[in-house]
Amino acid sequence: MPSDVGATTEAATVTTTVDMMVLGSGVAGLSAAVRAAEVGMSVVVLTKAEIGNSTTRYAQGGIGAAMEEPDSPELHLSDTLAAGAGLCDPEATRVLAVEGPERIRELIALGASFDPRASEIPGFARGREGGHSVRRVLHAGGDATGVEVERALVAATRARAAEVREGWFASSLIVEAGRCVGVRASDPAGMPHEVRATNTLLATGGIGALYAVTTNPPLATGDGLGMAWRAGAALCDVEFVQFHPTALHHPARPRPLLSEALRGEGAHLRDESGGLLMEGVHPLGDLAPRDVVASAIARRMAEADVEHLWLDATGVVDVDERFPTIVASCRSLGLDPGVDWLPVAPAAHYLCGGVAVDLDGATTVPGLWACGEVAASGVHGANRLASNSLLDGLVFSGRCVEALARGKSSAERSGVLCGGSGRGPVPDGNTSLDSITPAEPETADAVPSLEALQVTMTREAGVVRTAESLERAAAVLDSFRGGATFPDGREEAELDNLVITGHALVASALRREESRGTHQRADHPGTREGWLGRLFVTRGHEPDYVPLPSVRTPPTRSHVP
Numbered sequence: 001m002p003s004d005v006g007a008t009t010e011a012a013t014v015t016t017t018v019d020m021m022v023l024g025s026g027v028a029g030l031s032a033a034v035r036a037a038e039v040g041m042s043v044v045v046l047t048k049a050e051i052g053n054s055t056t057r058y059a060q061g062g063i064g065a066a067m068e069e070p071d072s073p074e075l076h077l078s079d080t081l082a083a084g085a086g087l088c089d090p091e092a093t094r095v096l097a098v099e100g101p102e103r104i105r106e107l108i109a110l111g112a113s114f115d116p117r118a119s120e121i122p123g124f125a126r127g128r129e130g131g132h133s134v135r136r137v138l139h140a141g142g143d144a145t146g147v148e149v150e151r152a153l154v155a156a157t158r159a160r161a162a163e164v165r166e167g168w169f170a171s172s173l174i175v176e177a178g179r180c181v182g183v184r185a186s187d188p189a190g191m192p193h194e195v196r197a198t199n200t201l202l203a204t205g206g207i208g209a210l211y212a213v214t215t216n217p218p219l220a221t222g223d224g225l226g227m228a229w230r231a232g233a234a235l236c237d238v239e240f241v242q243f244h245p246t247a248l249h250h251p252a253r254p255r256p257l258l259s260e261a262l263r264g265e266g267a268h269l270r271d272e273s274g275g276l277l278m279e280g281v282h283p284l285g286d287l288a289p290r291d292v293v294a295s296a297i298a299r300r301m302a303e304a305d306v307e308h309l310w311l312d313a314t315g316v317v318d319v320d321e322r323f324p325t326i327v328a329s330c331r332s333l334g335l336d337p338g339v340d341w342l343p344v345a346p347a348a349h350y351l352c353g354g355v356a357v358d359l360d361g362a363t364t365v366p367g368l369w370a371c372g373e374v375a376a377s378g379v380h381g382a383n384r385l386a387s388n389s390l391l392d393g394l395v396f397s398g399r400c401v402e403a404l405a406r407g408k409s410s411a412e413r414s415g416v417l418c419g420g421s422g423r424g425p426v427p428d429g430n431t432s433l434d435s436i437t438p439a440e441p442e443t444a445d446a447v448p449s450l451e452a453l454q455v456t457m458t459r460e461a462g463v464v465r466t467a468e469s470l471e472r473a474a475a476v477l478d479s480f481r482g483g484a485t486f487p488d489g490r491e492e493a494e495l496d497n498l499v500i501t502g503h504a505l506v507a508s509a510l511r512r513e514e515s516r517g518t519h520q521r522a523d524h525p526g527t528r529e530g531w532l533g534r535l536f537v538t539r540g541h542e543p544d545y546v547p548l549p550s551v552r553t554p555p556t557r558s559h560v561p
């Protein structure tokens with residue numbers, strides 16, 4: 001269906017109007033675009049890179065879903081809840097576990113191909129990763145699952161004739177009378193445009209570029225979070241940044257990932273002296289949930305004053321066939337996983353929180369939707385179960401389009417919004433609003449570089465935090481201007497998005513005076529029952545604590561004067 005029905009409104013500004021605009025071209029964005037086009041909506045996908053170039057393609061391990069017995073959605077649900085350290089939304093997590101298998105069958109029908117069982121019995125090969133009680137994880141090309149998922153979705157998007165605009169950068173949302181009606185964006189030549197849509201879907205991925213050590217591509221600049229926050233939408237759970245325990249210790253950006261599936265096939269973590277790291281730490285040993293493994297590595301590295309530990313994959317059978325991407329990347333750096341122990345250290349990997357959404361991906365701003373890593377759907381709680389991210393993108397993008405098709409127009413009290421967002425009506429993003437950051441740095445010289453911010457975030461707001469380290473990160477964030485209502489240009493907007501996200505993350509991490517899942521406070525060890533709730537961040541406000549519905553006791557705020 002042709003989408004351009006608008007007219008030129010002023011020099012260099014073209015107004016386009018579509019039913020649905022999708023920002024981002026990873027698994028969440030493209031599966032939404034395909035589904036929306038299938039139900040007859042006019043769709044435009046805006047992506048700041050080329051279609052197919054997204055974090056999705058870096059996914060190695062696979063997609064976890066209960067595709068066949070003896071596995072079951074109940075078991076997948078209970079593993080996900082256990083990994084999430086008390087903060088998964090049970091309703092959203094049930095949706096993920098129950099609807100996941102059908103969404104994967106739909107993806108296969110679109111052309112995605114997963115590795116079959118080696119035996120005569122028909123079905124898929126299933127790998128195991130941290131926190132899974134059974135072999136459940138489907139993979140493609142051994143360890144190239146994201147590449148295959150992205151390939152199939154790009155082909156399906158093109159086949160459904162959804163319009164794709166590559167190299168288009170969306171810098172801010174247009175909010176009129178409290179409703180999101182599209183975005184301001186620049187085309188590949190840098191010309192400004194307004195692209196208007198009845199509904200706008202954020203599928204812009206994560207925030208890895210906030211950290212110096214990350215598995216994410218440099219594109220992951222928190223664009224959706226920054227835009228949503230500027231428009232008055234609520235963010236939540238942003239203190240929960242998942243660190244992948246086993247990124248190859250190497251200066252490359254992104255850090256080469258050594259999939260948890262290696263440990264699922266028998267690889268072991270070893271400390272600086274060669275001892276087995278996870279022995280006695282957790283009943284699941286090397287396959288403990290990711291937060292447990294990452295913090296065990298980080299703490300050991302600090303105690304021994306070393307920059308990395310070791311992954312011993314020398315015992316993995318058929319490592320070349322099963323993990324061709326990893327083997328090739330190691331060999332290109334002179335390492336042979338069949339022979340050498342591999343140097344590893346944790347790296348920022350995935351944001352468990354994000355833009356707060358209900359069970360259908362509706363945000364607190366009508367007309368604005370979010371799915372995939374940018375969204376806090378509630379299924380990851382304080383720590384995402386390995387290989388649940390592609391599934392999250394598939395399941396909640398599907399629900400979002402189905403909700404739009406049946407005429408839903410704004411968020412309900414469900415999912416992470418079941419207890420409310422902690423804020424009243426959403427402001428109109430066209431008005432100038434207070435920033436959570438100081439307006440100006442003291443002198444031009446005081447403005448630090450993005451690189452300095454990334455190093456600071458890795459050191460001070462990384463795997464293990466304290467109030468002092470977080471205050472130091474906050475001070476560096478404060479020296480950026482940040483929070484512009486309509487930032488000019490791509491670089492300024494990306495930096496602004498990272499600074500906004502950094503502020504939300506650090507303010508929430510300071511406020512949460514406990515250790516839970518991926519949020520580990522050395523000065524507040526242990527999980528506290530009184531913190532069984534979410535921190536919501538909205539523009540102009542300190543993080544707002546909303547207890548989970550069954551919990552009534554608010555936490556103390558000892559650090560707040």
Ligand code: SIN
Pocket residue numbers: 059060061062258259260261385386387388389
């Ligand atoms: C991995 O393969 O270890 C990463 C998978 C994930 O992040 O879920």
